[in-house]
Amino acid sequence: MTDIENEVDFEIDPEDLDDTPVVSVPSDRLSLLVNDLHVSYRVFGAKKVGHGPGREWGPLGRLVRRGAKQPPVREVKAIKGVTFAARHGEAIGIIGANGSGKSTLLRAIAGLIPPASGTVHVASNPSLLGVNAVLMKDLTGERNIMIGALALGLTTKEVRERYQEIVDFAEIGEFVNLPMKAYSSGMGARLRFAISASAVPDILMIDEALATGDAHFRAKSKARMDEIRQSAGTVFLVSHSLATVKSMCTRVLWIHEGKLVMDGDPAEVCGAYKDFVDAKNPKKKARAKKG
Structure with a gap:
């Protein structure tokens, strides 16, 4: 089964769209510049078989193994020559099929993955909010907020001042006193967004964090993102939901197999991407027409 067939359903539901247009915040100030970025992974071909303990090798065995053939190493090129610039006040959506390199691109921009070549220049430290953000499931929501x-x-004083605002925004109520492992995926996603957006960062990067949010929470998130952009911030949003991207972003990047395919107006880029996916998956398109 291909990545396209495994794709999350992104069909646009009219009731989920916000009629309020995304307000553009014009600015000539660059917040980020990505120049001919390449990111590669090294994958070792040999894998351990079985679940038993590893074999203890004696001195002679270790000497023999030194001359043994090493497992093959395969280089996977995740990002291939991506170049673009972002300005303060932009909300930039990043779309593409599973495995296209969207999340890798965000992590490279955030400095979490070293580039194989090319450069990333940022005006300030990006704040990356991902589905697997570093929050501890065994700790309460309160401790994770801190x-x-x-x-x-943020300082300890600032966290205490904004604590209730974060809880109210995340809509988790008394669950804030329970370990995060007791949360639903939606509650965890809302809390991650509320924490990350509480600092009003210059560059906010959101990776699928809104995927489990309902229309009400997406509207709140859009308002919060607009506040960040009005404060001369830049927002990146990786999402499979074209409705979310179109309603929240002023610009969209389409990444496919590690390359930048298209960069432009949300309606135009999302339309081209949808046509591409429909062409790759005619059965889904036929089911949609039949429904």
Whole structure:
């Protein structure tokens, strides 16, 4: 089964769209410049078989193994020559099939993955909010709010001042006193977004965090993203939901197999991407017409 066939359903539901247009925040100030970025992974071909303990090798065995053939190493090129610039006040959506390199691109921009070649220049430290953001499931929401907000650069006093605002925004109520492992995926996603957006970063990067949010929460998130952009910030949003991207972004990048295919107006880029996916998956298109 291909990546396209495994793709999350992104069909646009009219009731999920916000009629309020995304307000453009014009600015000539660059917040980020990506120049001919390449990112590669090294994958070792040999894998351990079985679940038993590893074999203890004696001195002679270790000497013999030194001359043994090493497992093959395969280089996977995840990002291939991506170049673009972002300005303060832009909300940039990143779309593409599973495995296209969307999340890898965000992590490279955030400095979490070293580039094989090319450069990334940022005006300030990006704040990356991902589905697997570093929040500890065994700790309560309260403790995670403190840890996450401190990691974003807030002081202890600022965290305490914004604590209730974060809880209210995430809509988790008394669950804030329970370990995060008791949360639903939607509650965890809302809390991650609320924590990350509490610092009003210059560059906010959101990786699928809104995927489990309902229309009400997406509207709140859009309003919060607009506040960040009005404060001369830049927002990146990786999502499979074209409705979310179109309603929240002023610009869209389409990444496919590690390459930048298209960069432009949300309606134009999302339309081209949808046509591409429909052409790759005619059965899904036929089911949609029949429904």
